[in-house]
Amino acid sequence: MTDPINLIANWLRQIFAGWGLSVGLVDFIMALTGVVVICAFVLVVDIFLVWVERKVVARFQDRLGPNRLGPFGLIQPLADVIKLLIKEDITPAGADKVIYNLAPIIALATVLLLWAVIPFAPTILGADINVGVLFLVAVGAIGTLGIIMAGWASNNKYALLGAFRTVAQVIAYEIPMVMILLIPVLLARSMSLQDIVAAQNVWFILLAPIASLIFLVSAIAELGRAPFDLMEAESEIVAGFHIEYTGMKFGLFYAGELLHTLTMGALFATFFLGGWRGPFVEQVPILGVFYLFIKAFFLYWVIMWVKYTVPRIRIDHMLDFNWKFLTPLSLVMVIVTSIMDKILGQPGSAIYTLGMLAANIIIAWLVLLVLRNYVKVERRLVGEPKSVATPYLYESPHS
Amino acid sequence: MTIAQIIFIIIAAASLGAAFMVVSSRNLIHSALWLIVALAGIAIVFVFLQAPFLAVVQVVVYIGAISILLIFAIMLTRKVASDSGPKFNENWIWGLVLSIILFIGFVYLLYTWPGISTPIEPLASRADPLRELGVALVSPNGYVLAFELASILLLAALIGAIYIAWERK
Numbered sequence: 001m002t003d004p005i006n007l008i009a010n011w012l013r014q015i016f017a018g019w020g021l022s023v024g025l026v027d028f029i030m031a032l033t034g035v036v037v038i039c040a041f042v043l044v045v046d047i048f049l050v051w052v053e054r055k056v057v058a059r060f061q062d063r064l065g066p067n068r069l070g071p072f073g074l075i076q077p078l079a080d081v082i083k084l085l086i087k088e089d090i091t092p093a094g095a096d097k098v099i100y101n102l103a104p105i106i107a108l109a110t111v112l113l114l115w116a117v118i119p120f121a122p123t124i125l126g127a128d129i130n131v132g133v134l135f136l137v138a139v140g141a142i143g144t145l146g147i148i149m150a151g152w153a154s155n156n157k158y159a160l161l162g163a164f165r166t167v168a169q170v171i172a173y174e175i176p177m178v179m180i181l182l183i184p185v186l187l188a189r190s191m192s193l194q195d196i197v198a199a200q201n202v203w204f205i206l207l208a209p210i211a212s213l214i215f216l217v218s219a220i221a222e223l224g225r226a227p228f229d230l231m232e233a234e235s236e237i238v239a240g241f242h243i244e245y246t247g248m249k250f251g252l253f254y255a256g257e258l259l260h261t262l263t264m265g266a267l268f269a270t271f272f273l274g275g276w277r278g279p280f281v282e283q284v285p286i287l288g289v290f291y292l293f294i295k296a297f298f299l300y301w302v303i304m305w306v307k308y309t310v311p312r313i314r315i316d317h318m319l320d321f322n323w324k325f326l327t328p329l330s331l332v333m334v335i336v337t338s339i340m341d342k343i344l345g346q347p348g349s350a351i352y353t354l355g356m357l358a359a360n361i362i363i364a365w366l367v368l369l370v371l372r373n374y375v376k377v378e379r380r381l382v383g384e385p386k387s388v389a390t391p392y393l394y395e396s397p398h399s
Numbered sequence: 400m401t402i403a404q405i406i407f408i409i410i411a412a413a414s415l416g417a418a419f420m421v422v423s424s425r426n427l428i429h430s431a432l433w434l435i436v437a438l439a440g441i442a443i444v445f446v447f448l449q450a451p452f453l454a455v456v457q458v459v460v461y462i463g464a465i466s467i468l469l470i471f472a473i474m475l476t477r478k479v480a481s482d483s484g485p486k487f488n489e490n491w492i493w494g495l496v497l498s499i500i501l502f503i504g505f506v507y508l509l510y511t512w513p514g515i516s517t518p519i520e521p522l523a524s525r526a527d528p529l530r531e532l533g534v535a536l537v538s539p540n541g542y543v544l545a546f547e548l549a550s551i552l553l554l555a556a557l558i559g560a561i562y563i564a565w566e567r568k
Contacts, residue, residue: 024402099432130529134455141463145435148470152428160474167467191529 003285005124009034035116038126042115042259045293049258049300050077056301060308087247092155095244099153104245104252106146111260113139118266119194121276121288132193133181136267137174140222143260144170147231147241150253154244162240165315166224166231172319173221173228176214176326183211183337184271187347197275201348205272207356208337210364212272214330219264220303221322223257227310228318265299266292273299329367336363407447414440423486427473435466452529 009030016026051066051074058065066073091097117132119125129135144167151163185191187207188199196204205212221228232240242253269275273295276288313321340359344352417436424430438461445454509515535541 028402096426096428099428129451130527131451131455134452134459138455138458138463141459141467144467145462148467149432152470152474167471171467 003121003123005286034126038115039112042112043255045262046255046259047077047081049262050080050254052297052300053258053304056304057308060305081251084248084251089249090244090246092244094155096153096155099149100244101249103146103150103153104242104249104256106149107143108252108256108259110139110143110146111256111263113142114260114263114267117193118263118270118292119197119275119288120292121285122198122281123285124289125194128192128194130190130192133185133191133196137178137181140170140174150245151241154241156244158237158239159241159243161237162231162243165237166241169224169228169230169318170222172322173218173326176322176330177218177222179327179330179334180211180214180218181271182334183208186334186337186341193270193275197270197277199347200274200277202353203272203274203277206353207347208272208333208360209357210329210360211333211337212268214326214333215268215271216299216302218322218326219268220306221318223261223264223303225257225261225303226307227313229307229312230315230318233312261303262296262300265303266296268299269295332363403447407444410440410443410447414444425483425486428470431466431469431473434469435462438462438466450528452532 012033013026013030016029017023021029054076055065055073066076069075069079091100114136116126117129117135119128147166147170148163151159151161151166154160184196184204187204188196190196190199224231232242237243242250245253269292275295276292278287278291281288281291336359337356340356341347344355346352414437417433417440420433421430421437424433438457442454442457442462445451445457536546537543
């Protein structure tokens with residue numbers, strides 16, 4: 001009774017086998033059922049996310065949020081969905097119809113694909129593949145494609161500009177993210193997400209706190225949430241790549257964005273907060289789903305907290321921050337972690353944990369020192385009195 | 400016919416069809432997107448050959464990097480990303496002859512290769528192919544020389560890019 005999902009799966013398997021179906025066909029049907037179950041579960045959570053998002057942003061902005069429909073406005077997201085479904089479906093003139101309609105599907109489907117490898121519990125997971133971490137990167141790359149397709153096929157300048165910005169940002173921030181994902185892989189000695197969770201007798205956030213922070217920042221950038229929401233900067237390019245989309249097509253982008261945020265929370269939990277690990281999870285595997293979602297929702301809340309607190313940053317700052325700060329820092333972290341790993345021996349001992357933590361603290365301290373000096377120089381340069389008659393800022397570089 | 404065979408035939412047909420669309424589509428962006436479909440088909444074939452690492456790398460490198468680069472190049476270089484000229488030039492007959500010869504050659508080679516008729520053996524469940532690949536890439540008995548050479552080549556390309564982009568004061 002402790003593991004209802006596998007109980008039902010085995011029961012179904014026996015029924016199908018009893019009908020005389022071949023083993024291959026039964027495996028195929030079970031895999032298909034699993035896909036449908038995970039997608040349905042995640043999409044139902046997604047509807048709930050609309051409510052969470054609206055309610056939390058209201059609290060951050062000192063409002064009440066939806067509170068008319070149902071207790072605490074819980075029925076509100078259903079009304080939102082109905083509204084999206086009955087809106088007029090517009091395809092702009094000059095749009096590339098097939099690509100235009102395909103783009104929102106790809107945008108949502110790639111987010112759903114990520115859930116294929118996230119372990120929900122010790123015994124409940126979609127697929128335990130030995131290249132799980134790389135799979136996440138690969139699927140993320142396809143997600144970028146959906147945005148380019150939307151921006152290009154809309155036949156709208158703002159949409160195209162938004163798509164260009166998105167790709168510049170997502171591809172840039174993919175580099176520190178992929179680099180930093182090497183650290184949990186290194187600590188767990190495996191690229192399978194299930195093995196990474198199983199290796200976290202000590203949560204990796206203690207072994208690699210800097211890595212977890214870099215992962216969180218690049219995850220927010222990949223999501224395109226504030227302060228990195230340049231791709232849909234309302235004051236500059238109206239709504240970015242989804243400007244021409246209406247009704248449920250826009251709804252798919254919206255659902256994809258919200259679900260992607262929760263997915264990033266679940267990935268953060270899996271890589272750094274021990275995934276499904278928690279008390280009594282070995283005896284009652286179904287508790288793992290509960291723990292994973294608690295951690296994922298906590299991270300979702302952190303990402304919202306950042307979103308509604310920090311204003312949008314400028315595009316050159318966004319790129320500078322990535323290339324001049326996050327990328328070198330993540331390179332340093334990978335090198336230091338691998339060297340410390342060789343010195344400290346097998347993971348799991350107290351010395352290993354303390355050594356890793358100490359290395360992280362020393363690096364954080366050095367980084368802050370360097371940043372402080374850099375900021376001092378910058379402030380002095382900006383604060384220096386400039387003579388108005390020599391606008392050297394606009395001088396041609398060739399003169 | 401097993402389920403795996405049916406899926407393989409569908410995937411192979413889709414990849415071939417997409418590959419044909421790459422060269423026959425008039426719109427360059429459509430060509431690039433069809434190329435992505437063809438590459439994704441190859442990635443699924445890798446999955447069927449029990450090479451998940453190659454499959455994922457195929458997606459990361461070809462779909463995630465090269466195709467997006469291609470799409471960008473098309474968007475940035477052409478005002479109208481479509482072609483109105485004739486689809487064939489006068490060399491089409493030689494192209495056809497060459498490709499038929501090549502195709503027959505491949506079919507012959509595969510037909511005479513003994514491995515074509517033996518079913519694939521499942522990999523030993525204990526062995527981690529990913530770990531073995533990683534060790535082979537850095538072991539002196541394996542591919543360490545090729546690996547390091549490729550790394551130096553990429554580093555040189557990186558330094559070259561920085562040198563070109565450097566703003567001289």
